[in-house]
Amino acid sequence: MESNPSDRPKLRPPDDSHVGPSRRTVLAAERTWLAWFRTGIGVSAAAIGVGAVLPKLTDSSSWGFVALGAGYAALAVAVFVEGWRRQRDIYSAIAVNADVPTGIHAIAALTVAGGLLALSTLVLLFTEI
Numbered sequence: 787m788e789s790n791p792s793d794r795p796k797l798r799p800p801d802d803s804h805v806g807p808s809r810r811t812v813l814a815a816e817r818t819w820l821a822w823f824r825t826g827i828g829v830s831a832a833a834i835g836v837g838a839v840l841p842k843l844t845d846s847s848s849w850g851f852v853a854l855g856a857g858y859a860a861l862a863v864a865v866f867v868e869g870w871r872r873q874r875d876i877y878s879a880i881a882v883n884a885d886v887p888t889g890i891h892a893i894a895a896l897t898v899a900g901g902l903l904a905l906s907t908l909v910l911l912f913t914e915i
Contacts, residue, residue, distance in 0.1 A: 815876045822869025826862050829900075833858035836907055850910045857903050861896070868892050 837855015841848065872889060879886040 811880060815873065815880065818876065819869060819873040822865060822872065826865040826869060829858055829862035829865055833862055840907075840911065844911070844914045846914045848910070848914055850914075854903060854907050854910065857899075857906075861899050861903060864896060864899070868896065 833855045835855075836858055837852050840846075841851040844851075868889070871892075872886075875886050
């Protein structure tokens with residue numbers, strides 16, 4: 787006679803919340819930091835692409851690409867710093883079982899800076915082609 791799958795006990799990970807923050811909480815914080823880090827790496831690659839590769843592809847000696855590349859590099863540094871700050875705040879909050887407010891001003895500044903750099907890159911690219 788076969789057993790019904792719904793009759794089997796469901797396996798659950800052990801509850802470790804009584805000994806501190808759960809593994810899920812700590813791992814979620816780590817994934818968040820890794821997302822910030824990946825974003826910083828991506829913006830660093832954009833800095834190289836815009837500042838060094840695009841001028842060669844467009845046969846341009848325009849200082850604009852170099853300036854935009856420097857802007858992307860500065861944005862990459864800002865992303866790394868904000869990711870580190872956010873991770874520090876999250877781990878401090880985990881230690882005392884508190885919430886961490888979203889750094890809406892930093893997110894807004896990074897979003898505006900990234901948008902302006904992208905728009906400027908498009909404008910310069912289309913004026914150089």
